[in-house]
Amino acid sequence: MAHEQHTSCIEACYACADACDRCAMACLAEPDPQQLARCVAxxxxxxxxxxxxxxxxxxxxxxxxxxxxxxxxMCDACAEECERHRTDACLDCARACRRCAGECQAMTEFIPRATDVTGTHAHH
Incomplete structure (x- = not known):
């Protein structure tokens, strides 16, 4: 895997985590946060x-x-839930989740078989 794609995925993960945190806090600040319990979770x-x-x-x-x-x-599930809500925080979160899911999906080709695992590996 090219180092640039690795870096891009890591950045997308951090951006998504930040958007998720902002979304959770915005949902909790809504007048009836109980309606958004699944979104927060x-x-x-x-x-x-x-x-x-x-x-x-x-x-x-x-x-x-x-x-x-x-x-x-997780990103796909979160994006689906956030897209159900029309708040700015939820829609921003859904976009970040979709981007992160795309970046992470490209990384899944590196799932090792149990017989291949010896600790760590370098991406080439």
Whole structure:
């Protein structure tokens, strides 16, 4: 994997985590945040998945592809939920999630088989 794509994915993960944090706080500030409970829960989970994936990539972990696959799944779910709401924070979050999911999807080709894992690997 080209270093530039790795860097681009890490940046997309951090941007998505930040957008998720902003979305969660904006939802909690709404007059009836209980209606947005699923959105808040997904944004918190998604932000955590993004931070996990970016950390795995930064360390060139043998499991970075698997972390990115999980991140892709979380970003897709979060984007779907956020797109249901018409607030600026939710729509910004959905855009960041879609971008991150696309970047992470490209990284999933590096999911190792159990027999291939010896710790860490370098992306070429």
């Amino acid at each position: 997904l944004t918190v989970d998604c932000a955590q998945a993004c931070r996990l994936a970016s950390a795995f990539m930064a360390r060139a972990s043998a499991y970075d592809g698997a972390a990115c696959a999980f991140c892709t799944m």
